[in-house]
Amino acid sequence: MSCTENESGPFVVFFLPAVVGCLTILLARRWANSQVSNTSSTAVSRRRKIIKDPLIKRPLPPIACKIMQGSKKAVGVSKKGAFPLPEEEMNGGKRVGRPTRLSTTTTTGMTLPDIKLADGPVPPKHIPFPYIPQDGPLLFEAMTFVFTLVATGLQFLNLYRTVWWLPYSYANQAMNFYLIDPHLVAFIVTIIFRRLLLSLSLSILRSFLAPKLMPHATIAARMFILGVILGALAWCAYFIVLKYPLVKIFYLCYPAVIYFLLFGFQASPFLELNNSDTPPLHCCTHDPEQVRAEVDTLRQDFNLRVKKILFNSVVGAYYSSFIPCCFAQSYLYYEVYAASQQVAFVWGGLFGRYASQLLCGALCDVPHRAALHLGRWSQDNSCTDGSCEVQPWSGGRLWARGARVLHLGVPYVAAAPVVAAQPGCSKHHRFHSVFINPSSLLCLLLSLQLSLIMLQLCLLFSSIPWHNFLSIVILLFINYYTLFKMLRDYLVAWKVYKAENMIQDKNVSLQNAN
Numbered sequence: 206m207s208c209t210e211n212e213s214g215p216f217v218v219f220f221l222p223a224v225v226g227c228l229t230i231l232l233a234r235r236w237a238n239s240q241v242s243n244t245s246s247t248a249v250s251r252r253r254k255i256i257k258d259p260l261i262k263r264p265l266p267p268i269a270c271k272i273m274q275g276s277k278k279a280v281g282v283s284k285k286g287a288f289p290l291p292e293e294e295m296n297g298g299k300r301v302g303r304p305t306r307l308s309t310t311t312t313t314g315m316t317l318p319d320i321k322l323a324d325g326p327v328p329p330k331h332i333p334f335p336y337i338p339q340d341g342p343l344l345f346e347a348m349t350f351v352f353t354l355v356a357t358g359l360q361f362l363n364l365y366r367t368v369w370w371l372p373y374s375y376a377n378q379a380m381n382f383y384l385i386d387p388h389l390v391a392f393i394v395t396i397i398f399r400r401l402l403l404s405l406s407l408s409i410l411r412s413f414l415a416p417k418l419m420p421h422a423t424i425a426a427r428m429f430i431l432g433v434i435l436g437a438l439a440w441c442a443y444f445i446v447l448k449y450p451l452v453k454i455f456y457l458c459y460p461a462v463i464y465f466l467l468f469g470f471q472a473s474p475f476l477e478l479n480n481s482d483t484p485p486l487h488c489c490t491h492d493p494e495q496v497r498a499e500v501d502t503l504r505q506d507f508n509l510r511v512k513k514i515l516f517n518s519v520v521g522a523y524y525s526s527f528i529p530c531c532f533a534q535s536y537l538y539y540e541v542y543a544a545s546q547q548v549a550f551v552w553g554g555l556f557g558r559y560a561s562q563l564l565c566g567a568l569c570d571v572p573h574r575a576a577l578h579l580g581r582w583s584q585d586n587s588c589t590d591g592s593c594e595v596q597p598w599s600g601g602r603l604w605a606r607g608a609r610v611l612h613l614g615v616p617y618v619a620a621a622p623v624v625a626a627q628p629g630c631s632k633h634h635r636f637h638s639v640f641i642n643p644s645s646l647l648c649l650l651l652s653l654q655l656s657l658i659m660l661q662l663c664l665l666f667s668s669i670p671w672h673n674f675l676s677i678v679i680l681l682f683i684n685y686y687t688l689f690k691m692l693r694d695y696l697v698a699w700k701v702y703k704a705e706n707m708i709q710d711k712n713v714s715l716q717n718a719n
Contacts, residue, residue, distance in 0.1 A: 326605035326623045328491055329577040332705045334570040335697060342478070343408050345562055346401040349521075352558070352683045353397045356551045357525040359676040361385060363547060364529060364539050366672050386448065389532055392441040392457065396524050399434050403476050406430060431472055449532065456531045460520050467512050474513060479563065487574040493600055493625035496578045497633070500626075503572045504636050510568075514559040522552035543673050546664075550680050553657040557687040560650050566694035569643035573702070576640040577709075579633060580624030582617040585609055598628055622709060644702050647695040654688050 340348070365384050367376035406426045414422055446454055468474045485506050488499055526548040533539065587593065598610035598617070604624040610617050612628040626633035639646060661677050661684070669677075 326603055328489075329574075329623055330705070330708050331487075331489065331574050331577070332701055332708070334567055334701060337565065337567055337694060337697060339565055339567070340562065343401075343404045345558075346404045346478075348683065348686075349555070349558060350397060350401045352554065352680075353521050353525050353551075354394070355679060356522075356547070356554075357390075357393055357397075357529070359672075359679065360526045360529045360544065360547050362672050363543055363676065364533055364537065384534060384537070386445070386532060388441045388444040388448075389528070392438060392445065393524050393528060395434060395437045395441065397521060399430070399476060400478060402434070403427065403430050427472065427476055431476060434476075453532060456528060460523060463519075464516065467516055474516070478513060478517065478559070484568055485571050487571045489574070490578075491603065493603055496575070496625040497600075497627065500575050500579050500633065500636055503575050504632060507572060510563045514556065514563055517559055518552055518555040521555045522548055526551045543670070546673070547676055550657070550661065550677070553653075554680055554684050554687070557650070557654045557657065557684065557691070561687050561690045561694070564646070564650065565690075566643070566647060566698040569640065569646060569698070570701075572636070572640040573643050576637045578623060579626045579637055580604070580619065580621030581626055581634055581637040582610075582624060582628040583620040585616040585618040600627065642702055644695060644698040647691065647698055651688075651691040651695050654684065654691050658684050658688060 362380060365381045367379060367381055369376045369379060403426065407423060410422045410426060411419060442454070442457060445457070464475065485503060488495065490496060490499075526544070530539075530544050585593070585595075593609055593616070595609045595611045595616050598612040604610065604619045606619050606622050606624075608619040608624070610619075610628060615629060617628040621637075626637065658681065661681055665674065665677055
């Protein structure tokens with residue numbers, strides 16, 4: 206029996222990671238749903254109790270009626286309950302800013318004309334995005350830490366494995382542990398444990414501190430943990446410098462240079478994946494200036510999320526799989542192809558995990574709503590001879606589809622039902638192209654994750670050494686869970702935005718008919 210070949214049947218090779226991955230998904234989702242139900246049951250029961258309480262006096266809805274001259278009902282207008290309540294009182298103190306049309310007849314017999322709040326294109330209609338449960342910060346960081354720690358152990362197994370099963374072997378363990386530097390291991394574990402340590406600390410503080418004290422406690426916890434992490438890294442780096450040449454120390458500090466180029470001197474991206482408890486919200490306004498300002502804010506937030514996805518996935522794969530190869534002994538022989546394959550698979554798995562957490566369907570819906578208000582312009586090549594009627598572009602109004610404007614000497618035509626974007630602005634054009642249908646972005650992420658899993662399954666069917674087979678099987682577990690989350694987000698988003706497009710097309714057709 207050869208020890209470097211995979212002699213398992215194809216069905217066993219395929220179903221082993223699939224079955225274990227499905228069981229992991231079911232257990233994780235059951236635990237997450239139980240946590241959500243336990244925290245929200247009290248609020249829901251209180252809400253139902255308030256709604257169903259018959260002792261609470263509710264205001265009557267306003268009755269739209271015409272007051273005719275000389276009618277007896279006009280005499281009793283001053284009675285209690287005859288006047289319709291103001292709009293603020295009918296909505297619990299919140300003003301509902303929807304356009305209304307008034308058509309009344311005064312007591313003097315004069316009929317007032319219909320009043321429209323605004324003349325212009327019909328504002329877009331938003332469909333509420335359904336609630337999709339996501340992993341909390343503590344659960345996500347715990348699973349990511351376990352995944353990265355296991356990947357580190359698997360890379361050390363690829364480097365320092367032994368043939369302990371041979372009858373005349375001098376080794377009685379699966380790895381040569383005496384060749385592994387403990388300070389290097391401590392440095393790697395400290396790097397990948399930093400966010401989980403902060404999440405654990407904040408969860409403990411929330412359990413016994415009042416909510417009004419949490420902002421100050423969060424700042425203190427961040428400063429304390431940052432000092433602990435930097436002190437532990439400095440202590441490990443000191444002993445590493447004594448054993449290795451100075452050139453290899455540059456390998457440990459290289460990601461720090463990239464961090465300062467991407468985030469500057471901010472400490473929050475180093476310790477937290479998302480340092481805001483409240484996700485970005487959409488302000489459904491019809492002011493073009495506010496629409497463009499909101500788009501700029503959401504664009505910066507999206508760029509920051511992409512930076513965090515790329516940086517954290519690269520750093521996790523770098524320290525867990527690449528650094529052990531850099532600090533391997535010069536006389537150690539290992540397969541470079543297998544080690545490089547491990548680095549690529551770990552980076553792909555971490556990229557999928559961070560993308561599914563930071564670019565989920567609910568977070569992509571907010572930029573989508575802003576993209577509907579933003580619209581887009583396309584260059585009008587049919588008006589180059591000056592035969593079309595073109596008016597100068599104004600940033601203080603909304604433009605309907607088909608409107609032709611002139612901006613910086615170039616004619617443009619509105620290519621959306623509502624357009625508030627600046628003509629010729631590449632940032633607005635890219636934002637609208639990406640988020641006018643976020644299901645395309647989710648489909649791209651799903652395709653990348655599915656390609657990674659299919660590649661790993663193809664390698665499992667091939668004849669590979671036992672340690673590479675073990676590495677791929679273990680890494681597949683977390684990739685199955687990420688695939689489940691991405692597939693769920695994509696299917697929900699695809700159905701929601703398909704229905705929304707049908708409603709938008711119907712509104713545009715009704716507007717054109719009128």
